[in-house]
Amino acid sequence: MTDGGKGNRLAGETSPYLLQHAHNPVDWYPWGDEALGRARELGRPIFLSIGYSACHWCHVMERESFEDPQTAELMNGLFVNIKVDREERPDLDDIYMKAVTMLRGHGGWPMSVFLTPELQPFFGGTYFPPSPRHGSPSFSDVLLSIADAWEHKRESVVEQAGELTRAIVEEGQQDARAPLPESVLDDSVTALSRAFDPRHGGFGPAPKFPHAGDIRIMLRHHLRSGRNQPLRMAEFTLERMMRGGLYDQLGGGFHRYSTDERWCIPHFEKMLYDNAQLIPALLEAHLATGRDDFAQCAAQSCRWVLREMITPEGGFASTQDADSEGVEGKFFAWTPAQLSEVLGEELGAQAAAYYDVTQAGNFEHGMSALWRPRDDEDVAKQLNISVETLRECMAEARGKLLVAREPRVRPDTDDKVLCGWNGMMIGALAMADQVLGEPGVLESARTAARYVLDGMRTGDGHLHATARAGRAHLTAGFDDYVFMVQGLLDLYEADFDASWVEEAVRLSKIVDAEFWDADRGGYFTTVEGDEQLIARLKSTHDGALPSGAGVHALNLLRLFELTGDTAHLDRARAGMEAQGAMLTRFPRAFSHMLMAVDFLQSGPRAVVVGGEVGSDDTRALLSAVRGRFLPQRVVALAHDNANTQVLPLLEQRGGTDDGARAFVCRNSTCSLPVSDADALLSELARV
DSSP states (O other): OOTTOOOGGGGOOHHHHHHHHHSSHHHHHHHHSSHHHHHHTTTTEEEEEETTTTTTHHHHHIOOOOOOOOHHHHHHOOOOOEEETTTTTHHHHHHHHHHHHHSOOOOOOEEEOOOOESOOOOESSOOOOOOOOOTBHHHHHHHHHHHHHHHHHHHHHHHHHHHHHHHHHHHTTTOOOOOOOOHHHHHHHHHHHBBOTTTOOOOOSSSSSOHHHHHHHHHHHHHHHOOOOHHHHHHHHHHHHSSTBBBOOTTTOOSSSSSSSSSSSSSSEEEEEHHHHHHHHHHHHHHHHHHHEEEEEHHHHHHHHHHOOOOOOBEEEEESSSEEETTTTTTTTTHHHHHHHHHOOHHHHHHHHHTTTTTTOSSTTOOBOOOOOOHHHHHHHHHSHHHHHHHHHHHHHHHHHHHHTTOOOOOOEEEEEEEHHHHHHHHHHHHHHHHHHOOTTHHHHHHHHHHHHHHHHHHOOOOOEEEETTTEEEOOOHHHHHHHHHHHHHHHHHHOOHHHHHHHHHHHHHHHHHHHHHTTBBBBOOTTTOTTOOOOOOSSOOOOOOOOOHHHHHHHHHHHHHHHHHHHHHHHHHHHHHHHHHHHHHHHGGGGHHHHHHHHTTTOOEEEEEEEEOOOHHHHHHHHTTTSSOSSEEEEEEETOOOOOTGGGGGTOOBBBTTTTEEEETTTEOOOOOOOOOHHHHHHHOO
C-alpha cells in the first residue's frame, strides 16, 4: 500500500525497473504469494504489467497512467496490480507473451495482461494510451470494460481464460522428436538467403534486429561448403550494422535494433545480451575474412563493456536506457552546430560529412544519429582529402566527441546482474582474449564468473537468477545455467584453468536432473513443481536470446571432447533430435541449434597443446589455432599442473625438454605431435 512517500510494495525489491514504480500511486505488488493470495481472497482479477527498465514505452505508460492518481484509483479499486521485470522473470514473460500474441497477433512491452485469480489470462495488450488514440481505447476505458466483464460476464471470461491456458500448456507438451535430415544445414542456407536484404544487409524487413546467430551460422556454412554466398551475406550484414546508427560510433557497443531497414535509426537502449552475441560474431568474421575493421569493432565493444557495464561487485550490468532527460536518443544524437562547437569549423564539417549529420537531421528535432552510409573513399573525394587523412581526422574527432559527450545527462543503467546474460558476456570476453589479446577482458570475465559462482549460488550448488545491492535471489532457469556453462567453457579455453570445466560439469548435471523432459525429450525452461506458473514451456527457437537448447547442445559436445564422457554426447544428440521436426520445418529459426549440428557433422577436433603456460613456444602454437576460423574444435593445454582427472585427454601430452608440442585429435584418435605453428596448421587442414 502506498504510504506517505515510503512507497508501495515494490520499494523492497532489487530490480531497478520495479524500483522505478515504487512511488507510483498504484498499489503495486511484486509477483509472489502475497499478491496471488490477495487476488484469491478478494476474488478480483489481476492486472499484470511486464516491462524492463530500458523500455521507452514502459516509461511513457508510467508517466501517463501509473503516475496519474485517477487512473491509479481505478486500478486499486478494481484489480490486484502486479509489476514484473521481464529480465528477472523470463518464465512469466514467456507464458503471458504467448497469451497476448494469441489474443492480439503480436506482442511487445510494456505488456498488459489481465488474469483470473487462478493466473489464467483472458485479455491482454501492450501499451495503452491515456485517451483513445489511433483506434486504441484509453487505458481507463480498458480497465472499466474488463471490470464490467468480470462483474457481469464472469462465466464467459473464465471459460475464455481456460481455453487460452490450455493452448499455452499444450504448446509446452508438443513432441517434436525426429531424426535430423542430412539436408538440414543446406536448408538453413536456403531459408536465410530468401530472407536476406541484398541492399542493406540483414534478414527480414524493418524493424531489423542484429541476429548474431544467423551471421555465425552463415560463416559456418561458408566454411563447410566453400561457397562464397553465405560469407558475403554475413560480411555485408555485419559491415552495414557496424557502419549504421545501430552501432554507437563514438563509445562502442550496439543498440538493441534498427527502426528502419538501413540500420540508421536505432532504438537507443543497449542490452548486454546483444553485445555478448555480436562480439563473437565480429571476432569470427574477422578470423574468416581477415578484416581488421571487424576486430576493431569487437574490441571497441569490449571496451564499452569494461568502461560502463561492470558493477561494483564485478558482475556485468544488464542494460542502458534509451532515454535521457525523458527523451529517447538525446544522449547519442548531434547537430552540425554541436559538432563544430566541439571540433571547430573545419573538422566539424568533415565529421558532419563522415557521419551524415545534416541541418534537417535524420532523427527527431533536427538531431542526427551518427552513422556512415558512404564509403570512406567517397567522403574523402567530397572533402578533397586523402582516405588516410580522413581516417586520421576522424580518429581525432571521435576522441574529442566522446569526451564532449560525457557531461551530457546519461541514460540510466540497470545494474542488476543477471546470471544468464553474464554467462554470455563472460564467453564473449574470453573469446576476445583468445583472438585479439584485448587488455583487461580476461580478468573481467574471470571476476564476473567468480561473482556468479560465489555470490549467486545456493548452498546446494543451484544458481540464483539475479543479484543487486548485495542480494541474490529468484530461482535460475534453464537459460541461466546453459549460458553460464558456455561462458565457463570459453573461459577454460582462454586461461586453461580446469576448475571452470569442473564447474561447467556440475551445472550441466543440474540441467539434466531438473530441466530435461524424460517423456518427450528437450528441455523445460523452468524447474518442476512451481505452482505459480500455469504452464511449463520449453526453450526451442532463437529469439532476442539464443535458444538455450541450441546453446546447450553445443556445450555438451564440447564437454564430450574435453572430458571423454559419452553421456554428454548422447544427451547432445537427444537434444538435437528433440527439436528435429521443428528444425526440418523452420531451419531459419534454429541457427544456434544448427551450430551444434554443424559442430557434430564436421567431425570436431580436440587440439591439445603441451607446454608451459606463458612460454613463447606454447603461445605460438596457441596463436596458430586461435588465429584460424575453425569453430568446430576445442583447445586444451597440458601443462605441469594440468588436471588430468577432469581432462583425461591431457594425460601424457605435456611438453618435452625440446619445448611445446601439439596434438590434433579426432574421433578419439590423435595425430603425432608437431612442434611448430606451420606444422600445426597443416595438421588442422589435413584432418
